[in-house]
Amino acid sequence: MRYRLDVVAPTVLDAVRYAGGWVYDRAMAGWDVTVLIANPGDVRPLHILGAETLDLDSVLNAWEDRPHPQTVAVAADLFDRDPRVLTHVRNALDQHAAEVTVWGERLPAELDSSVDSVEHRLSAAARAFKAKALSAADQTGAAVGHTETFRSGVMASVAADLIPAS
Template sequence: MRYRLDVVAPTVVDAVRCAGGWIYDRVMAGWDVTVLIASQDDLRPLHILGAQTLDLQSVLDEWEDRPHPQTVAVAADLFDRDPRVLQHVRNALDQGATEVTLWGERLPAELDDSVDAAAHHLSAAARAFKSRALAAANDPGADSVDVSETFRCGMMASVAADLIPAS
């Protein structure tokens, strides 16, 4: 059985900017990575990173029938847009069987005690592929990819050896 990571993002650019290096590194480690996108963007940047893509709305409509991933990563911006996203994150944190990773500035206060700061240090290849994906998305940050990406993470003691507590 291969590990699965589902990434939930409002746009392709947001997913690549905030988690693109981590997506690439997980794909290269043998994970099945699917990015669930809320917009109708060009998906090529995510394919450059090796991720599969699905429409977020169709997945939310059939959430209970979908196999649960080992890790789910969610952009906090989506909590205000669709209450089902927040409910699924709450359920995952309560059940403790799925690692929950979040990014963004506007986390609901109720989640603050459930998640801690974490970072992923990108491999050299991840930085190169993230830069290429950002360029494909016409993002001005394509030439200055950071060496790490920061998240808020619940259930740190899991399959996520690539996420370390941020200090």
């Protein structure tokens, strides 16, 4: 069985900017990584990172028919844009069905107590591929840090790549 990571993002650039290194590292570790995009455009930057892409709306409409991932990463601003995203995240946290990771500032108050600050330390290859993906997304020269920071409702994590942020 291969582990699955679904990343839910408003745009390709948002997914690359905030979770691109983590996407790459998990894909290279053998995970099936799919980025569900609300506003798809040129998905080439995500393919550079080793991710598959799907349209978010079509996935949400067929949620029960799709295999559920062990980890879901979500852009917090999608909670306001599509209530189905918040419903699925809330259910995953309540049922301990998946590790839920969120990036962004506008976290709903009801989720705030369910998540803690964590970070992923990017491998050297992840930093290089993230830089290439950012460049492909017309963000040439964008800085790529050594870590990506998230808020995570960690059940028994299936991977040790997220560590508490100091």
